Amino acid sequence: MFRTKKELKEKILARLSPEFPVSPAELELTPTPDQKLGDLALSLAFPLARKLKTSPRVIATRAAELLSGIEGLERVEVAGAGYINLYLDRQKFFREKYSSLRKTGLEAEETKIIVEHTNINPNKAAHVGHLRNACLGDTLVRCLRYKGEKVEVQNYIDDTGVQVVDVVFGLMELEKKTLADLERVEGRFDYYCWDLYTRVSRYLAENQAAQTRKAAILKKIEHGESPEADFAFQVSRRILRAHLATMKRLDISYDVLPCESSILRLKFWEKAFARLRDSGAIHYSTSGETAGCWVMPLEDEPEREKIIVRSDGTVTYVGKDIAYQLWKFGLLGQDFYYEPFLKDNGRTVWISTASPTAHQVHFGAGSKVYNVIDVRQSYLQKVVVQGLKALGYQQQAEKSIHFSYEMVALSPRSLAEIKVDLAAEDKDKAFLEVSGRKGVGIKADDLLDRLEEKALEEVNRRNPDLTLATRQQIARQIAAAAVRYFMLKYARTSLLVFDFDEALNFEGETGPYLQYTAVRLRSIFRKFEERFDRSFQEFIAGLSPDQVNLSALDGDEARDFWDLVVYACGLDEEVLRAIATLEFSGLAKYTFNLCQKFNSYYHHYPVLAEKDQERQNLRLLTIHFIHEILCQALHLMGIQVPEKM
RNA sequence: GCGCCCGUAGCUCAGUUGGAUAGAGCGACUGACUACGAAUCAGUAGGCCGCAGGUUCGAGCCCUGCCGGGCGCACCA
Numbered sequence: 001m002f003r004t005k006k007e008l009k010e011k012i013l014a015r016l017s018p019e020f021p022v023s024p025a026e027l028e029l030t031p032t033p034d035q036k037l038g039d040l041a042l043s044l045a046f047p048l049a050r051k052l053k054t055s056p057r058v059i060a061t062r063a064a065e066l067l068s069g070i071e072g073l074e075r076v077e078v079a080g081a082g083y084i085n086l087y088l089d090r091q092k093f094f095r096e097k098y099s100s101l102r103k104t105g106l107e108a109e110e111t112k113i114i115v116e117h118t119n120i121n122p123n124k125a126a127h128v129g130h131l132r133n134a135c136l137g138d139t140l141v142r143c144l145r146y147k148g149e150k151v152e153v154q155n156y157i158d159d160t161g162v163q164v165v166d167v168v169f170g171l172m173e174l175e176k177k178t179l180a181d182l183e184r185v186e187g188r189f190d191y192y193c194w195d196l197y198t199r200v201s202r203y204l205a206e207n208q209a210a211q212t213r214k215a216a217i218l219k220k221i222e223h224g225e226s227p228e229a230d231f232a233f234q235v236s237r238r239i240l241r242a243h244l245a246t247m248k249r250l251d252i253s254y255d256v257l258p259c260e261s262s263i264l265r266l267k268f269w270e271k272a273f274a275r276l277r278d279s280g281a282i283h284y285s286t287s288g289e290t291a292g293c294w295v296m297p298l299e300d301e302p303e304r305e306k307i308i309v310r311s312d313g314t315v316t317y318v319g320k321d322i323a324y325q326l327w328k329f330g331l332l333g334q335d336f337y338y339e340p341f342l343k344d345n346g347r348t349v350w351i352s353t354a355s356p357t358a359h360q361v362h363f364g365a366g367s368k369v370y371n372v373i374d375v376r377q378s379y380l381q382k383v384v385v386q387g388l389k390a391l392g393y394q395q396q397a398e399k400s401i402h403f404s405y406e407m408v409a410l411s412p413r414s415l416a417e418i419k420v421d422l423a424a425e426d427k428d429k430a431f432l433e434v435s436g437r438k439g440v441g442i443k444a445d446d447l448l449d450r451l452e453e454k455a456l457e458e459v460n461r462r463n464p465d466l467t468l469a470t471r472q473q474i475a476r477q478i479a480a481a482a483v484r485y486f487m488l489k490y491a492r493t494s495l496l497v498f499d500f501d502e503a504l505n506f507e508g509e510t511g512p513y514l515q516y517t518a519v520r521l522r523s524i525f526r527k528f529e530e531r532f533d534r535s536f537q538e539f540i541a542g543l544s545p546d547q548v549n550l551s552a553l554d555g556d557e558a559r560d561f562w563d564l565v566v567y568a569c570g571l572d573e574e575v576l577r578a579i580a581t582l583e584f585s586g587l588a589k590y591t592f593n594l595c596q597k598f599n600s601y602y603h604h605y606p607v608l609a610e611k612d613q614e615r616q617n618l619r620l621l622t623i624h625f626i627h628e629i630l631c632q633a634l635h636l637m638g639i640q641v642p643e644k645m
Numbered sequence: 646g647c648g649c650c651c652g653u654a655g656c657u658c659a660g661u662u663g664g665a666u667a668g669a670g671c672g673a674c675u676g677a678c679u680a681c682g683a684a685u686c687a688g689u690a691g692g693c694c695g696c697a698g699g700u701u702c703g704a705g706c707c708c709u710g711c712c713g714g715g716c717g718c719a720c721c722a
Contacts, residue, residue, distance in 0.1 A: 043703095314720085508669085
């Protein structure tokens with residue numbers, strides 16, 4: 001019996017290759033359009049027909065003969081113009097899959113993978129655009145870990161950048177606040193800064209003279225001078241805590257928070273610069289527009305050169321990013337120092353510092369790096385990769401993956417709800433891209449609050465007997481599931497136009513629908529225990545699939561059972577596809593379809609009311625099987641299953 | 646100007662790296678709660694897959710051109 005599709009492929013290849021010129025790459029096992037046509041199909045007769053100048057039908061017939069008798073296959077048939085359809089041995093297949101529940105047939109390929117995501121400027125509240133980033137990033141992390149990879153999650157904190165500078169400018173120059181005043185700001189600090197940041201952006205646009213002061217603040221923050229740097233530190237740390245709290249609502253966490261301030265103080269850039277200069281990756285420009293700058297020629301546009309160091313000697317964003325990417329691969333020959341920032345479920349989240357600490361922890365030095373950043377940064381990400389190549393790190397360049405995704409925009413209806421003043425040029429657009437600077441955006445916590453509120457109403461109505469704390473807990477889980485599924489259901493390359501009505505929906509293709517399916521399943525387990533007065537887990541543990549005879553099922557049930565089981569067994573493949581394509585909408589859709597199939601199944605086939613013992617056992621085994629797989633799929637998407645809902 | 650992305654049912658979107666009859670959800674219309682939970686299920690209607698060529702046994706998917714929309718191409722980050 002083969003354990004995985006890969007094993008089956010190998011067996012097929014072994015049978016066919018003596019007679020037919022087939023390569024492993026050409027051999028594709030696809031699902032059939034209908035169960036009547038078998039479980040898996042090979043279409044290799046068509047390309048072979050061209051090569052061998054024979055009819056596909058003749059090739060398929062001979063191939064089917066060669067394939068007969070493979071263990072685990074019941075029969076092989078030729079259909080249509082030349083499809084080879086494989087029928088699995090259902091009893092053996094189910095037995096094999098059931099006994100290997102919770103064991104994936106997948107294996108790690110890297111020594112350590114770094115996934116960087118979230119990366120919100122610590123100067124304002126998180127919004128829906130950031131949620132898309134964090135949900136995609138966290139799901140990637142979960143999929144990689146499911147596959148068996150060792151993953152380190154990094155959340156880069158630009159605590160000395162211009163966005164923080166803007167807020168510091170606002171606090172010092174517009175609000176005239178002291179550091180002590182800052183402590184006394186009431187309410188949500190990230191919300192306060194959200195409004196302030198918008199005001200500052202507008203003010204700076206209208207008062208060019210203020211740029212001088214802003215530039216001075218930037219310099220002081222970069223050099224760690226008081227009190228500006230203290231303001232920046234206060235603001236960024238407080239907002240960072242707010243961001244982490246927001247992400248925790250979605251069950252998203254991090255291993256380490258590398259800070260821009262540490263990179264500056266530890267002079268990561270100076271090291272990277274020396275390397276880039278000495279290797280000739282960048283050179284000093286003496287003529288033209290870039291005179292006085294250190295520049296890097298671009299691979300595909302040799303006539304253009306990207307400025308890495310400005311003529312005033314300061315380094316650009318890309319330059320710093322190259323240094324940071326080198327650190328991620330352990331190529332800088334230097335690490336940060338670290339200290340604990342907070343505890344999350346007993347696990348420490350570390351933050352970088354520039355001064356030595358007593359903690360012996362190390363991060364970075366991955367063999368593969370995923371940077372989750374929206375599509376607008378594609379060009380700059382390409383330049384960063386080119387920097388690695390120019391330094392001779394070909395392999396690392398190939399393993400620097402820009403996980404890009406489209407932006408989040410707001411529908412006109414959503415815009416109307418948040419009551420933001422729109423610029424004249426933005427008024428007539430079909431949608432508007434979220435922008436922290438313009439204050440155009442749905443704050444993540446506002447969205448979650450509204451979802452929780454709505455979920456709580458529903459829970460109150462359905463489960464009034466539960467304690468308030470329990471009902472609130474359930475509402476939180478439902479709200480998180482709604483957001484997470486919403487962020488995954490759309491392809492990453494398509495622009496997500498946020499609409500409240502869709503995001504607040506709990507019916508149909510939504511996170512709560514998935515949870516509901518799992519909750520009802522567990523409800524059957526619970527009812528089983530009440531009705532038969534025995535532990536479901538013990539009962540299941542004592543039930544072996546070997547004892548169960550699938551022929552106890554009649555035609556319709558056999559068909560529906562099989563359809564469900566085969567589909568459920570596609571999870572591993574779905575996860576691999578998600579990782580390979582960095583696309584999770586398929587995983588989301590797969591899980592949703594699994595739920596639909598399952599809801600339909602148990603609607604048709606009552607479990608506890610079934611009188612025939614053998615059939616009941618088989619149904620119990622089936623729903624237990626599906627439940628296990630469903631829970632794994634939900635876990636991959638970061639969706640929790642409430643007790644009741 | 647150059648580069649990247651999107652265009653599929655009234656709306657929002659899937660479509661498994663070229664496979665058999667293009668699928669979901671929402672909305673609309675019919676039915677099903679004295680039932681292992683109706684946040685559910687069963688069903689009906691709804692399609693020049695932006696347009697035009699090409700590649701081949703086969704194209705929503707690949708190539709070319711065009712149309713429409715978005716985003717990049719800073720001594721900003």
